[in-house]
Amino acid sequence: MKIVKTAYLSLGSNTGDKLKTLQNAVDLIDAQIGQVKNISSIYKTESWGFNSSNFFNICIEVSTILNPKNLIEKVLELENKLGRERKNSSHYVDRTIDIDILLFGNEIISHDNLKVPHSKMLERKFVLVPLTEIAPNIIHPIVNQSIQNCLNNCNDTGSIEKTSFKLTQPILLVEKFNYIAIEGNIGSGKTSLAKKIGNDFNAKLVLERFADNPFLPKFYDDKDRYAFTLEMSFLADRYHQLTDGLAQFDLFKNFIVSDYFIFKSLIFAQVTLPSEEYNLYRKMFDIMYKEISKPDIYVYLYQNTERLLENIKKRGRSYEQNIQPEYLDQIHKGYLNFIKTRAHLNTLIIDVSELDFVNNETDYQFVIRKISEFKI
Numbered sequence: 275m276k277i278v279k280t281a282y283l284s285l286g287s288n289t290g291d292k293l294k295t296l297q298n299a300v301d302l303i304d305a306q307i308g309q310v311k312n313i314s315s316i317y318k319t320e321s322w323g324f325n326s327s328n329f330f331n332i333c334i335e336v337s338t339i340l341n342p343k344n345l346i347e348k349v350l351e352l353e354n355k356l357g358r359e360r361k362n363s364s365h366y367v368d369r370t371i372d373i374d375i376l377l378f379g380n381e382i383i384s385h386d387n388l389k390v391p392h393s394k395m396l397e398r399k400f401v402l403v404p405l406t407e408i409a410p411n412i413i414h415p416i417v418n419q420s421i422q423n424c425l426n427n428c429n430d431t432g433s434i435e436k437t438s439f440k441l442t443q444p445i446l447l448v449e450k451f452n453y454i455a456i457e458g459n460i461g462s463g464k465t466s467l468a469k470k471i472g473n474d475f476n477a478k479l480v481l482e483r484f485a486d487n488p489f490l491p492k493f494y495d496d497k498d499r500y501a502f503t504l505e506m507s508f509l510a511d512r513y514h515q516l517t518d519g520l521a522q523f524d525l526f527k528n529f530i531v532s533d534y535f536i537f538k539s540l541i542f543a544q545v546t547l548p549s550e551e552y553n554l555y556r557k558m559f560d561i562m563y564k565e566i567s568k569p570d571i572y573v574y575l576y577q578n579t580e581r582l583l584e585n586i587k588k589r590g591r592s593y594e595q596n597i598q599p600e601y602l603d604q605i606h607k608g609y610l611n612f613i614k615t616r617a618h619l620n621t622l623i624i625d626v627s628e629l630d631f632v633n634n635e636t637d638y639q640f641v642i643r644k645i646s647e648f649k650i
Contacts, residue, residue: 277339278308278337278338278339279337279338279339279340279378279379280311280335280336280337280379281308281335281336281337281338281345281375281376281377281378281379282333282334282335282336282375282376282377282405282408282409282412283303283333283334283336283349283373283374283375283376284331284332284333284372284373284374284376284392284395284400284401284404284405285299285300285331285332285333285334285371285372285373285374286319286329286330286331286332286369286371286372286400287299287329287330287369287370287371287372288321288326288327288328288329288330288368288369289327289368289369289370290357290370292329292330293316293330293439293441294636295356295357295370295371296316296330296332296371296441297441297442297639298356298635298636298639299352299356299371299373300313300332300334300441300442300444301444301639301642301643302352302355302356302635302639303334303336303352303373304336304444304446305444305474305475305642306348306352306474307336307338307340307345307348307349307352308336308337308338308339308340309336309337309338309444309446310334310335310336310443310444311335311336311337312334312335312408312409313332313334313408313441313443314332314333314334314404314405314407314408315332315404315407315436315437315440316330316331316332316436316437316439316440316441317330317331317332317400317403317404317434317435317436317437318330318331318434318435318437319331319399319400319432319433319434319435320432320433320434321368322398322400322432326367326368327368329400330437330439331400331401331404331434332404332441333376333401333404333405333407333408333409334408335408335409342375342378342381342383342385342388342390343385343388345375345378346375346387346388349373349375352373353371353372353373355635356370356371356635357370357371358370358371358372374392374395374401375388375390375392376390376391376392376395376401376405377390377391377392377412377414377415378390380413380415381415382415382416391414391415391416396414396417396424396427396428397428397429397430398428398430399425399428399430399432399434400430400432400434402421402424402425402428402430403425403434405421405425406421406422406425409421410422442643442647444646445646445647446646447471447475447477447528447529447642447645447646448475448476448477448528448529450570450646450650451529451570451571451650452529452530452570453520453529453530453531453532453567453569453570454471454477454529454530454531454532454569454570454571454573454645455531455532455534455535455569455571455572455573456468456471456531456532456533456534456573456575457533457534457535457538457572457573457574457575457609458574458575458576458577458609459576459577459582459602459605459606459609460582460586460594460597460602460605461577461581461582461583461584461585461586461589461594461602462575462576462577462582462585462626463575463577463585463626463631463632464533464534464575465481465482465533466631466632467533467575467631467641468481468531468532468533469481469533470631470632470638471531471642472531475528475529475531476526476527476528477527477528477529477530477531478519478524478527478529478530478531479531479532479533480515480516480519480520480530480531480532480533481532481533482512482515482532482533482534483511483515484508486511487504487507487508487511489503489504489507490504490593491592491593492504493546494593494594494596494597495593497546501546501547501551502547502551502555504546505539505542505543505546505547505555506555506558508539508542509536509539509543509555509558509559509562512534512536512538512539513536513562513565513566516532516536516566516567517565517566519532520566520567532569535569535572536562536563536566537563537612537616539559540555540556540559540612541605541608541609541612542605542608543555543556543559544608545601545604545605545608568618568619569619569620570620570650571620571621571622571645571648571650572613572616572619572620572621572622573621573622573624573645574609574613574621574622574623574624575624575626576606576623576624576625576626576627577626577627578627579599579602579603579606581627582602583597583599583602620648620650622644622645622648624641624644626641629641
């Protein structure tokens with residue numbers, strides 16, 4: 275059985291968009307370290323130990339199942355994701371983000387790269403003031419005094435000012451959703467997003483098995499001949515995969531995320547099939563659709579056609595390279611028509627045309643916040 279520990283972290287930033295950086299850091303910590311239970315106010319403070327721009331500082335309370343070694347490894351990883359560049363210098367320098375582990379339960383830890391309680395926390399008002407705000411009665415395990423008393427005894431004369439800025443408390447996806455379906459046009463990034471969410475939030479992945487379909491390359495070579503065969507094979511496979519994947523809940527996963535929903539079959543069939551074949555296809559679809567569990571949230575990633583074509587070219591699937599813009603426009607219109615007639619699906623449309631949520635952590639956290647904040 276995994277033991278949950280309470281850790282207190284100090285976060286600071288003095289370069290770039292400090293407010294956005296702190297919010298992204300809190301969101302990442304909540305997603306990858308543990309639930310953020312409490313966030314202090316944001317304090318503007320003088321740079322400590324060197325002359326430079328003012329910092330924004332906060333302290334947070336986190337519930338985590340990570341052990342101290344894994345915790346420090348994850349903290350360093352998140353700092354790197356958020357753009358911190360470490361320099362070989364013994365002097366204090368500007369930093370995009372600085373995350374320090376202040377307390378870990380009531381443990382006293384001393385390793386090469388980790389000392390808990392933090393060795394300098396009692397000397398720093400920019401740590402003790404926000405920490406006192408959220409945990410005044412917690413006992414420092416070395417000096418055996420409350421954090422409030424530690425602040426009263428602190429000799430730091432640096433200025434510290436409480437600001438009116440506020441950070442948003444993260445909403446855990448696991449607490450809000452049991453099943454998330456992510457959709458989008460060809461090349462929109464739906465599979466990449468589903469994989470990142472699955473990895474970061476310990477979700478069960480249900481990914482479309484398009485690569486296993488032997489009719490897909492043939493369809494792109496001869497659409498008239500293979501359209502009906504392709505669409506029927508996709509429908510059957512999607513039906514079986516979703517019914518099996520959604521029925522078999524994994525006790526060790528927090529929720530389910532898929533990179534498609536079965537209605538995708540109807541959208542593509544509308545574009546590729548002549549009317550008589552589509553009418554037959556629709557009868558089969560309607561029977562299967564009644565049996566499929568509906569997602570708690572249906573996320574549609576919108577990419578403009580130019581970006582879609584760039585993404586398709588970049589990923590290099592040979593059978594996709596002759597896809598025309600008109601075909602992508604038809605698919606997008608099909609999705610919009612579907613969304614208009616299915617309000618009960620709790621649809622969230624996110625324009626990701628100017629975002630790179632695969633390589634840019636800020637963009638990724640923006641998408642996660644959009645999903646987390648969606649009201650169902």
